[in-house]
Amino acid sequence: MSSMFDEAEQDPSLADDESARIEERLRIQLLNEQYRHLNQKDRALLIIVAGIDGAGKGDTVNLLHEWLDPRHVRTIAFGAPTEEEKAFPLSRRLWLGLPPKGSVGIMFGAAYTPLLQEAAEKKPDPDKLEALISATRKFEDTLVANDVQIIKLWFHMSRDAQRKRTEKLRANPSTAWQVGKDYEKIFKNFDRVRHSGQRVIESTDTPHAPWIIIPSADDNMRSIRTAQTILDAFKRKSIKVPLPHNPGAPLKRNRPTRRLDQLDFEASIEKETYERELSQWQNKLAIAVRDKSFRKKSLVLVFEGQDAAGKGGTIRRVTHALDARQYSTIPIAAPRPFEMDRPYLWRFWRNVPRCGRIAIFDRSWYGRVLVERVEGYATRQAWQRAYHEINEFEKQLVDHGALVMKFWLAITPEEQLRRFKDREKSPYKSFKITPEDWRNRRQWSAYAQAAEEMFAKTDTEHAPWHILSANDKKHARLEVLQRITKALEQA
Amino acid sequence: MSSMFDEAEQDPSLADDESARIEERLRIQLLNEQYRHLNQKDRALLIIVAGIDGAGKGDTVNLLHEWLDPRHVRTIAFGAPTEEEKAFPLSRRLWLGLPPKGSVGIMFGAAYTPLLQEAAEKKPDPDKLEALISATRKFEDTLVANDVQIIKLWFHMSRDAQRKRTEKLRANPSTAWQVGKDYEKIFKNFDRVRHSGQRVIESTDTPHAPWIIIPSADDNMRSIRTAQTILDAFKRKSIKVPLPHNPGAPLKRNRPTRRLDQLDFEASIEKETYERELSQWQNKLAIAVRDKSFRKKSLVLVFEGQDAAGKGGTIRRVTHALDARQYSTIPIAAPRPFEMDRPYLWRFWRNVPRCGRIAIFDRSWYGRVLVERVEGYATRQAWQRAYHEINEFEKQLVDHGALVMKFWLAITPEEQLRRFKDREKSPYKSFKITPEDWRNRRQWSAYAQAAEEMFAKTDTEHAPWHILSANDKKHARLEVLQRITKALEQA
Numbered sequence: 017m018s019s020m021f022d023e024a025e026q027d028p029s030l031a032d033d034e035s036a037r038i039e040e041r042l043r044i045q046l047l048n049e050q051y052r053h054l055n056q057k058d059r060a061l062l063i064i065v066a067g068i069d070g071a072g073k074g075d076t077v078n079l080l081h082e083w084l085d086p087r088h089v090r091t092i093a094f095g096a097p098t099e100e101e102k103a104f105p106l107s108r109r110l111w112l113g114l115p116p117k118g119s120v121g122i123m124f125g126a127a128y129t130p131l132l133q134e135a136a137e138k139k140p141d142p143d144k145l146e147a148l149i150s151a152t153r154k155f156e157d158t159l160v161a162n163d164v165q166i167i168k169l170w171f172h173m174s175r176d177a178q179r180k181r182t183e184k185l186r187a188n189p190s191t192a193w194q195v196g197k198d199y200e201k202i203f204k205n206f207d208r209v210r211h212s213g214q215r216v217i218e219s220t221d222t223p224h225a226p227w228i229i230i231p232s233a234d235d236n237m238r239s240i241r242t243a244q245t246i247l248d249a250f251k252r253k254s255i256k257v258p259l260p261h262n263p264g265a266p267l268k269r270n271r272p273t274r275r276l277d278q279l280d281f282e283a284s285i286e287k288e289t290y291e292r293e294l295s296q297w298q299n300k301l302a303i304a305v306r307d308k309s310f311r312k313k314s315l316v317l318v319f320e321g322q323d324a325a326g327k328g329g330t331i332r333r334v335t336h337a338l339d340a341r342q343y344s345t346i347p348i349a350a351p352r353p354f355e356m357d358r359p360y361l362w363r364f365w366r367n368v369p370r371c372g373r374i375a376i377f378d379r380s381w382y383g384r385v386l387v388e389r390v391e392g393y394a395t396r397q398a399w400q401r402a403y404h405e406i407n408e409f410e411k412q413l414v415d416h417g418a419l420v421m422k423f424w425l426a427i428t429p430e431e432q433l434r435r436f437k438d439r440e441k442s443p444y445k446s447f448k449i450t451p452e453d454w455r456n457r458r459q460w461s462a463y464a465q466a467a468e469e470m471f472a473k474t475d476t477e478h479a480p481w482h483i484l485s486a487n488d489k490k491h492a493r494l495e496v497l498q499r500i501t502k503a504l505e506q507a
Numbered sequence: 508m509s510s511m512f513d514e515a516e517q518d519p520s521l522a523d524d525e526s527a528r529i530e531e532r533l534r535i536q537l538l539n540e541q542y543r544h545l546n547q548k549d550r551a552l553l554i555i556v557a558g559i560d561g562a563g564k565g566d567t568v569n570l571l572h573e574w575l576d577p578r579h580v581r582t583i584a585f586g587a588p589t590e591e592e593k594a595f596p597l598s599r600r601l602w603l604g605l606p607p608k609g610s611v612g613i614m615f616g617a618a619y620t621p622l623l624q625e626a627a628e629k630k631p632d633p634d635k636l637e638a639l640i641s642a643t644r645k646f647e648d649t650l651v652a653n654d655v656q657i658i659k660l661w662f663h664m665s666r667d668a669q670r671k672r673t674e675k676l677r678a679n680p681s682t683a684w685q686v687g688k689d690y691e692k693i694f695k696n697f698d699r700v701r702h703s704g705q706r707v708i709e710s711t712d713t714p715h716a717p718w719i720i721i722p723s724a725d726d727n728m729r730s731i732r733t734a735q736t737i738l739d740a741f742k743r744k745s746i747k748v749p750l751p752h753n754p755g756a757p758l759k760r761n762r763p764t765r766r767l768d769q770l771d772f773e774a775s776i777e778k779e780t781y782e783r784e785l786s787q788w789q790n791k792l793a794i795a796v797r798d799k800s801f802r803k804k805s806l807v808l809v810f811e812g813q814d815a816a817g818k819g820g821t822i823r824r825v826t827h828a829l830d831a832r833q834y835s836t837i838p839i840a841a842p843r844p845f846e847m848d849r850p851y852l853w854r855f856w857r858n859v860p861r862c863g864r865i866a867i868f869d870r871s872w873y874g875r876v877l878v879e880r881v882e883g884y885a886t887r888q889a890w891q892r893a894y895h896e897i898n899e900f901e902k903q904l905v906d907h908g909a910l911v912m913k914f915w916l917a918i919t920p921e922e923q924l925r926r927f928k929d930r931e932k933s934p935y936k937s938f939k940i941t942p943e944d945w946r947n948r949r950q951w952s953a954y955a956q957a958a959e960e961m962f963a964k965t966d967t968e969h970a971p972w973h974i975l976s977a978n979d980k981k982h983a984r985l986e987v988l989q990r991i992t993k994a995l996e997q998a
Contacts, residue, residue, distance in 0.1 A: 043935035051938065074831055078823050085938055086819060086869075087838040093831035100591035124831050188786060193793040193830070295679060302684045328577060332569050339684070340565055340584035340615050347578040354845060378577075444534035447542065447576055 020217060020229060021210065024172035029234035042243045043083050049250035050084050050120070057118035057357075059163040061249060064123050066132070067171030068209050069202045070182045070195065071232040076171070076242050077122055083243060088119045094126030103370035105416040106130075107155065111365040114164060116357035127152065128168075128216065135212035136205075149219045156225040158405050160257040161398075162359030166225040167249045169242065170213060175206045177233035224257045267476055275471050275483050276464055281428050284488035294490075297497040298337035304504040305342060305374065313507060314418045315374040316410075317500065320382050321425030322463065323453045324435040326489045330425065331376055333493045334500065343374035348383060360384060360402065361409050368413060381406055382422075385470045390462045403473040410479040419507050420479035423496055424467065425486035429460055511708060511720060512701065515663035520725035533734045534574050540741035541575050541611070548609035548848075550654040552740060555614050557623070558662030559700050560693045561673045561686065562723040567662070567733050568613055574734060579610045585617030594861035596907040597621075598646065602856040605655060607848035618643065619659075619707065627696075627703035640710045647716040649896050651748045653850030657716040658740045660733065661704060666697045668724035715748045758967055766962050766974050767955055772919050775979035785981075788988040789828035795995040796833060796865065804998060805909045806865040807901075808991065811873050812916030813954070814944045815926040817980045821916065822867055824984045825991065834865035839874060851875060851893065852900050859904060872897055873913075876961045881953045894964040901970040910998050911970035914987055915958065916977035920951055 019025075030038075053061065063080075065073050077091055092113040101109050115121030125132075131148040134140050156166055173181070182199055185191040195202070221227045228245045232238040285293075304310070317334070319327040331345060346367045355363045361381060369375040384402040388394035394402070410420050427435070436457070439449040456463065475481045482499055486492035521529075544552065554571075556564050568582055583604040592600050606612030616623075622639040625631050647657055664672070673693055676682040686693070712718045719736045723729040776784075795801070808825070810818040822836060837858045846854040852872060860866040875893040879885035885893070901911050918926075927948070930940040947954065966972040973990055977983035 040935075047935055047938050075827075077831060078827055081826075081836070082819075082823060083935070086836070087840060091831055091836070093833075095832045098591065100589065188790075192790065193797060193828075299679075299683065306684060328573075332573060335572075336566075336569060337684075340568060340582055341586045342584075345572070345577070345582070349578060352845065354843065444531075444538055444574070447538050 020214060021172055024229050024231040024233075025174040026231075027174050027177045027233035028231050028237055030236035030240060032236065035236035035240055038240050039243075042240065042247065046083055046243055046247050046250070047085065049247055050088065053250050054085075054088055054118045059165050059255075060115040060117050060357075061120045061246075062115060062123060062159065062164050062166045063120065063246065063249075064125075064127055064166065064168040065171070066125055066128050066168065066213070067230070067232065068173070068178060068206065068213070070178055070185060071171035071173060071230075072181070072235065072238055073124070073171050074194065075235070076169075076230075076238060077124075079239055080120075080122065080242070080246070084120065084246075089122065090115055090119065091122040091124070092126075093124035094129075100370075103372075104368060105412045107151075107412055108365050108368065110155070111359075111362055114159070114358055114362060116354065117163060118357070127155070128220075131216055131220075132209075132212055135215045136208050145215075149216075152220050153222065154408055156220070156222065157257050158361075158408070159359060160224045160255055161401055161405075162361075164359060165249060165252070165255055167245060168220075168225065168227045169245065170217060170227055170229045171232040171238065172210075172213070172229050173231065173233035175203065178206060179203055181233065224255045267473070273472060274468055276426055276467065279426055279483065279485045281426075281431075281485045281487045283485050283491045285490045285494060287490070290490040290494060293494055294333065294497065297494065297501055298333070301334070301497060301501045301504070302337040304501055305338065307504075310504070311372040312417055314369040314371055314413075314416075315500075315504070316369060316413055316418050316420045317374070317376045318380040318382065318420070318422040319376070319378055319425065320380060320386070320423070320467075321486065322427055322432055322460075323456055324432050324439065324448070325425035325427045325486045326492060327378055327425055329489060330423075330486075330493050330496050331378060333497060334376065337497075338374060342372070343376060344369070345376045345378060348377060348379040348381075360398070361405060364409070369418070371417065380422075381409065382470060382474075385474075386463065386466050387456075389466050390459055403470070406474055407476055407479075410474075410476065414478040419503055421500060421503060422474075422479060422481045423499075424471070424481060424483045425492050426483060427486050429457075431487045432457065511705060512663055515720050515722040515724075516665040517722075518665050518668045518724035519722050519728055521727035521731060523727065526727035526731055529731050530734075533731065533738060537574055537734055537738050537741070538576065540738055541579065544741050545576075545579055545609045550656050550746075551606040551608050551848075552611045552737075553606060553614060553650065553655050553657045554611065554737065554740075555616075555618060555657065555659040556662070557616055557619050557659065557704070558721070558723065559664070559669060559697065559704070561669055561676060562662035562664060562721075563672070563726065563729055564615070564662050565685065566726070567660075567721075567729060568615075570730055571611075571613065571733070571737070575611065575737075580613065581606055581610065582613040582615070583617075584615035585620075591861075594863075595859060596903045598642075598903060599856055599859065601646070602850075602853055605650070605849055605853060607845065608654060609848070618646070619711075622707055622711075623700075623703055626706045627699050636706075640707075643711050644713065645899055647711070647713065648748050649852075649899070650850060651715045651746055652892055652896075653852075655850060656740060656743070656746055658736060659711075659716065659718045660736065661708060661718055661720045662723040662729065663701075663704070663720050664722065664724035666694065669697060670694055672724065715746045758964070764963060765959055767917055767958065770917055770974065770976045772917075772922075772976045772978045774976050774982045776981045776985060778981070781981040781985060784985055785824065785988065788985065788992055789824070792825070792988060792992045792995070793828040795992055796829065801995070802863040803908055805860040805862055805904075805907075806991075806995070807860060807904055807909050807911045808865070808867045809871040809873065809911070809913040810867070810869055810916065811871060811877070811913070811958075812977065813918055813923055813951075814947055815923050815930065815939070816916035816918045816977045817983060818869055818916055820980060821914075821977075821984050821987050822869060824988060825867065828988075829865060833863070834867060835860070836867045836869060839868060839870040839872075851889070852896060855900070860909070862908065871913075872900065873961060873965075876965075877954065877957050878947075880957050881950055894961070897965055898967055898970075901965075901967065905969040910994055912991060912994060913965075913970060913972045914990075915962070915972060915974045916983050917974060918977050920948075922978045923948065 067073060081089060094109060097106060110127055131152055134145050134148055160166055182195055182202055185195045217227045230238055230241045319331060321327055335343060351363060364381045367375055384394055385399050389399040413420055436449055439445040471481050484492050484495050558564060572580055585600060588597060601618055622643055625636050625639055651657055673686055673690055676686045677690060708718045721729055721732045810822060812818055826834060842854060855872045858866055875885055876890050880890040904911055927940055930936040962972050975983050975986050
């Protein structure tokens with residue numbers, strides 16, 4: 017029966033002189049393409065390295081550091097997750113390790129380790145397997161759509177060749193450590209690893225993130241094939257990834273489509289009632305986040321809304337109840353150059369809270385489908401894709417124990433005008449009002465439309481939107497505090 | 508007897524109307540100064556917050572977020588160090604938390620927690636106390652010299668006022684958590700905390716990183732004084748920090764002053780011997796870094812030397828023996844803008860290895876006293892100061908269990924010329940040779956002089972320089988491997 021490993025298991029080799037001849041040409045081309053890639057800076061190249069034991073993965077990586085300009089190559093090898101890494105969703109470490117545009121990142125295993133391990137079980141759990149495959153595919157789709165080109169190398173050879181190579185590694189004192197003590201296990205596992213690799217490759221091989229099997233029995237062949245594969249990747253003009261058909265997360269149903277219009281903008285609260293209740297809810301919140309059960313959870317608060325809706329003041333009413341060691345407030349402005357060099361969600365992954373902690377985002381990843389959409393900073397494709405990517409991102413946080421709450425503080429155009437004028441008059445509030453705010457105001461309906469579409473597409477069961485009238489600041493602040501506290505108490 | 512706390516312990520207060528009048532003016536000035544500071548971007552402002560319990564530190568920080576433009580203010584509160592934080596020198600988390608130029612960072616306690624705790628002991632260990640004081644002063648000197656302005660606020664009041672405030676905090680459900688359950692301890696400790704504060708303030712109050720005592724019994728007084736203090740800090744024109752008199756770390760003695768001239772550039776090794784020994788030493792290295800004892804250590808390797816001295820090839824011979832999960836290679840190029848916004852050593856602190864791991868720097872922090880000195884990228888003051896800062900930095904790594912080894916690969920001008928020409932001829936080495944390399948070559952003696960001064964000033968007992976002839980690459984590679992391995996075996 018023919019298999020994807022047929023060629024590799026015939027253990028093809030390359031004579032030294034032929035290899036040297038090819039190498040000469042390849043190295044020049046590789047460097048030229050790497051520099052073109054670096055100058056163009058339109059994408060990053062992520063090389064994922066996997067394969068059977070003893071196939072020379074480490075040597076190949078060393079070789080790439082020699083053949084490429086190593087200043088623009090970064091290798092990241094993940095071990096078993098540390099306690100610190102486990103305090104976050106596991107994909108965070110993959111996100112943070114992504115190479116910036118123009119550079120090459122080499123990743124050892126980690127992205128595929130859980131999947132390969134499950135597939136190598138005697139009786140893999142089909143649901144778990146399916147979930148891991150799906151998560152991997154979505155992760156790669158997102159990266160490719162965000163200008164991270166991916167190639168996945170599987171280093172392979174026949175069982176006999178593996179035995180020979182392993183014996184050779186054992187015999188050489190400087191490589192014996194690669195084999196380890198129970199090296200017999202390597203051959204015993206050959207079939208299982210082979211089968212698991214086949215299963216994983218079949219289910220995660222896509223046109224935009226392809227697997228390439230590298231025949232590895234012969235050093236020359238392995239080196240040349242790897243270099244050729246990377247050269248081909250550099251040369252690839254564009255990588256199209258299909259838009260996801262499925263929003264990826266169940267949406268809340270039976271919601272009106274124009275939710276901002278449905279709000280009761282008259283809602284308000286008396287000063288005395290406000291002060292009494294504010295204090296009560298702050299107290300309850302303070303107790304809830306100090307509860308033992310919160311140590312294994314985390315809290316992600318997102319504040320969005322029109323300019324001057326009162327996000328800052330609301331956030332301060334929340335933080336009043338919190339210990340400064342427990343929370344961070346993250347103001348989100350336009351991305352900086354080194355952030356632009358990474359996939360859109362990278363800078364938010366950097367700021368997700370660990371277990372037991374709270375992250376408060378003053379504006380957020382929703383900028384993509386609000387300001388970046390309305391002002392044209394993001395392409396239509398990019399912001400349309402973002403709904404799905406954001407749902408997935410939030411789902412991962414929630415699956416790891418985060419409570420994700422998204423607040424939209426809504427005001428009417430009349431109220432905004434009043435506040436803008438107030439701000440202009442107040443000498444210490446005038447910094448809050450800029451020509452940009454007035455420009456945004458003229459786009460009121462475009463922003464409202466973007467917000468409505470955002471609600472419709474990202475109001476998920478796991479991370480709901482809370483849309484509140486903030487025409488009366490006291491009303492909005494109390495509502496926010498109540499909802500956070502109740503959600504924490506329920507969780 | 509008069510004390511630094513006299514005024515604060517008289518619990519001065521400010522009437523509401525007077526406070527409101529001052530506030531109005533202060534807030535405008537504060538914002539104007541913050542924006543000037545932000546536009547000028549010539550320094551960061553670090554505010555360290557400490558003081559007795561119940562003095563309203565948290566409220567003050569909330570207030571600052573309201574009175575300043577909070578997009579350029581970042582509060583960092585450190586708790587007890589996590590396991591992850593303990594895997595690095597403890598000052599790393601302070602370094603990584605530093606605000607960039609133009610912005611304001613507020614730090615709760617952490618920098619002073621160990622010192623305050625020691626000073627609050629019934630019988631403080633005088634040596635430990637002295638060491639902590641000295642470390643704190645050095646840290647602050649370095650920051651100030653690197654454009655981080657520091658002010659340190661001590662929130663204080665009388666014991667009676669503390670009791671009253673604490674009772675009030677307890678009575679208000681939203682603030683009761685600040686007091687905690689054993690609130691009686693707070694008053695019991697008053698004298699001890701006061702005494703410890705006094706001791707710490709006296710020993711760490713410098714003109715360039717001053718302590719300011721904020722009377723805190725009255726909310727108005729506390730707020731206005733804090734705001735005034737920050738305003739004064741913004742307005743301060745320049746902050747001079749004296750150059751350290753003492754290099755800070757014992758140097759190796761009896762070293763010739765012109766060490767490059769003393770090298771035996773004829774040293775070489777036969778190919779067969781080389782290959783045999785290389786493999787042997789790689790094996791020993793592989794075993795040494797896999798030893799259990801290494802889990803509590805770390806290894807920092809620095810590679811410097813003339814262009815084309817063979818750093819990359821030597822590094823690859825080292826990494827050949829290492830598991831990719833255990834090491835990172837960090838190529839150091841010119842700093843990027845967000846790195847320029849922080850003190851010079853910030854970007855290196857980001858890359859120091861955790862326990863059990865290895866960081867290999869291809870060029871390093873020594874750029875400051877080499878290329879930045881010779882090319883004039885750093886001011887004379889900055890590179891002269893750097894010897895001391897670097898010694899301190901390395902000392903901290905070593906004190907935490909790191910083995911720090913610095914290699915200078917030396918070649919003769921003739922050998923460099925030969926290699927440059929080789930590189931130009933080789934189509935896949937030509938990327939390694941740029942007009943800059945030729946320019947640097949014309950500065951040969953300036954670089955040599957800078958290197959000699961660097962050896963003289965940074966060849967410390969705890970982090971020695973290994974200066975090797977690399978005219979024969981094989982000789983240099985073997986020496987490097989041997990020295991690393993022997994040092995690990997001895998450690």
